[in-house]
Amino acid sequence: MAVDDGALASARETPEVERYDFGRSTTLSREHTRMLEVAFETFSRQWGSRLSARVHSRAHASLEQLSLLTYDDYARTLPTTTTMVVYALPESDERIVIQIPLSLAIEWIMQMLGGRVDASPDERPLTPIEQALVRGLMGDGGDALTTALDGLLPAGISISSIQHSPLFAQVAGPNDLVIVARLSLRSSGSTSDVTVMLPASVVLDAFAVGGAEAADEAAPGLVRSHIERTPIELALRLAPRPVLPREILDLAVGDLLTFPHSADRPLELTVDGVPIAAAAVGASGARLACVITATTPDSDSPEEQQ
Template sequence: MSEILSQEEIASLLNAAEQASDDLPAPQQAEPNASRASGLRSRTRAPIAYELYDFRRPDKFSKEQLRTLQMLHETFARLAGSSLSAYLRTPVNIDLISIEQVPFEEYLRSISQSVFNILSLPPLSGQAVLELEFGIAFTMVDRMLGGPGRAISRSVLTDVERPLVRQLVERLFAGLKSAWEGVVVADPTIEGMETSAQFVQIAPPNDIVVTILFEVRIGDQRGAMSLCIPYLLLKPITTKLSAQKWFATGPRRANHSTRNQITSHISSARVECAIRLGEAKMRTREVLGLKVGDIIRLDQGATDPVCLYVGNVPKFEGRPALQGSKLVFAISHPVSN
């Protein structure tokens, strides 16, 4: 059976508790503040480093991948500026301004009046957009037609201007292809041209795209150009978008690009070719005494092969022959070094 305390026992316990509390030393005046401060210190945590994250705009590319894309397109800007300068016969400067990843819908909202060139980049699957403001596009067209490069306040391309803008964009593609060779050997091709953003549908509105913004300067005229590439198009090569791999393939890419440029320029150059039938040494008085009907003896035998010279350099040996009423040269073998 449980023991029940009497009223006297309860009173004695209460008196003992009061005596124990009276025996404790009185707290000093500063102790409450100190205990409060220590309590605050115990409750106050060290600041935690954090970064804002918007789940509506998830980052698909790392900072290193964005830096690699920036280096690639800085090379593209330099090559494209040089190509357009030679084509338009006026200085053209293209500078990369920014690179960021945004939803496709936000990219379209940021552009009002521009020419949208929809392009494919085989072997990559998907489409990208090269956007060019009307002002800078009309400036280039005016230069192509022999004008000083005036901008026109108009947002519509005529049937004559469309193929001219297409030629300009294809010039830009040559620089884009060379800049990308270290990552992927792509072949940019125009799939369509639009002047309204609502007809540009290369990705769903909420899909992440990389937007690269450029500033184009032609004389006193300035304008913007941008390149929009969906993440799904670049996804197969994201592992190659590292500075280490890009620099590792840099010399090979530069050599290949330089070789192609030199070959394309040399292949259309004209060279002088000559066939020498022989030589003869004569005195000055013999040369002065030459007249019609005289015969000069050469050091070349009648059956010996003659040599074809390309720019004073012997290249091929062969024999002269007749083809109809024309004298031709039949090559037998190249001249060995």
């Protein structure tokens, strides 16, 4: 029998272990990660459709990766010169960034003006007129992002500036946590890497508020569920009779006690001494049972309170 040494070696390979960064212990929960993935997949589809209509060329975007980084780590992954469209949040100092390659921004400008892209244009800072065209184009991207994230971002975000240097753009503090979505954007026959940066504080606060509201809405149901699963004792009793302590102390075997309960009157089914129904004595096989003949109306019901 021949043994494949390569197969044995691959079987012995140690699985890749991701190092835990104790300096940045905050992480996204699996539930929140999945919600953001779905939101960015929706954003990718909507943004691709809007780009196709504006630049007169088929555009398709797809989510590749979602991660939680510091802004400094995020900025170091970007090209030295790029196009960072910075969005301002209403009544907040936090900023959102959609970053696209500078060459791709110039291609879009040429296509919007009716030109043809025969080769990759030289990367250079955008002129004021070109920046105005990019602002008009990327406004749709901000609208699509707000819609796709569905309440995680406040309505009314607007473009505040366009930056070209990630290391010098004052978008966030170096150690501020940001959520980064990396997209693959296919446009004009080429594929480019695009990133979307969200301030983690804004998104996590929105998750916390949403979770608190969901918990408040679920609280009555949880209380009812706990009550329904709590064991209680049922008792079937005759009409009570007041007695003197002397009668109880003098009880002996064979004594006969009478109760003011007629033979044809139903017994009371009680929970912790509170009547909840009337019942007649019956049998279930070899065991005694009771047959419910009437239920006791809720004394606290609105009709009775009125």
